[in-house]
Amino acid sequence: MSLVLGLTGGIASGKSTVSHWLAEYGYPIVDADVIARQVVAPGTIGLRQLATLFSPEILTADGALDRQTLGRIVFADRRQLAQLTAITGPLIRQEINRQLVALKHAKKELIVLDVPLLFEGHYQQNADLTMVVYVDGSTQLQRLMIRNHLDEVAAKQRIASQWPLIAKRQMADIVIDNNDSLAATKQQVVKFLTQYGLQK
Ligand SMILES: CC(C)(COP(=O)(O)OP(=O)(O)OC[C@H]1O[C@@H](n2cnc3c(N)ncnc32)[C@H](O)[C@@H]1O)[C@@H](O)C(=O)NCCC(=O)NCCS
Numbered sequence: 062m063s064l065v066l067g068l069t070g071g072i073a074s075g076k077s078t079v080s081h082w083l084a085e086y087g088y089p090i091v092d093a094d095v096i097a098r099q100v101v102a103p104g105t106i107g108l109r110q111l112a113t114l115f116s117p118e119i120l121t122a123d124g125a126l127d128r129q130t131l132g133r134i135v136f137a138d139r140r141q142l143a144q145l146t147a148i149t150g151p152l153i154r155q156e157i158n159r160q161l162v163a164l165k166h167a168k169k170e171l172i173v174l175d176v177p178l179l180f181e182g183h184y185q186q187n188a189d190l191t192m193v194v195y196v197d198g199s200t201q202l203q204r205l206m207i208r209n210h211l212d213e214v215a216a217k218q219r220i221a222s223q224w225p226l227i228a229k230r231q232m233a234d235i236v237i238d239n240n241d242s243l244a245a246t247k248q249q250v251v252k253f254l255t256q257y258g259l260q261k
Pocket residue numbers: 071072073093094097128129131132135142145146149150153176177178182222223
């Protein structure tokens with residue numbers, strides 16, 4: 062039987078960093094952010110629906126999704142974010158379920174379900190264990206501002222569009238503290254793998 066690890070955190074808390082390490086160990090990753098891009102790729106129903114709902118400025122000259130512009134719109138307006146999620150959410154869920162079924166069928170020992178909105182979207186029901194990558198608010202804000210070239214107001218809006226990270230930490234089976242160095246974080250991931258007999 063496969064062990065499904067629901068991996069989550071807050072925006073820019075270090076989820077992808079941890080999932081890359083787990084992928085290096087050879088474990089398959091079901092990555093909601095990657096799927097979220099696939100379901101609105103050029104030519105998809107998802108993109109057509111977004112183009113109808115939002116203003117034409119969300120499309121680039123060659124008809125692809127201008128993610129930066131859409132991000133600016135939806136993270137500044139909860140109503141529009143809800144409209145976006147109403148379109149992308151079911152498409153993402155369907156593809157996540159499809160990948161999980163295929164990986165379980167292939168009897169993968171560990172399947173990593175990497176979903177930023179794991180708890181908000183009740184995806185923990187699909188997981189045997191949940192892991193939250195945690196950082197303090199000030200570190201999260203700083204890393205997000207640097208990575209996405211956002212000012213403080215825009216970065217705070219993005220953080221506020223998700224459940225507080227501290228609440229997610231309380232809900233998790235396993236907490237990875239990513240406040241310090243990457244090496245210190247990796248050590249915690251290796252400890253988890255060892256505890257569960259997954260160190261290859
Ligand atoms: C708004 C979009 C176009 C911005 O794209 P961009 O490339 O700038 O960001 P990216 O997709 O890499 O997301 C970065 C992070 O933003 C956060 N985030 C994304 N979508 C949401 C959302 N609907 N609500 C709260 N936080 C979100 C996540 O922490 C995610 O890891 C994009 O995030 C999107 O299409 N979001 C809707 C799809 C979705 O709900 N994704 C979450 C997967 S469950």
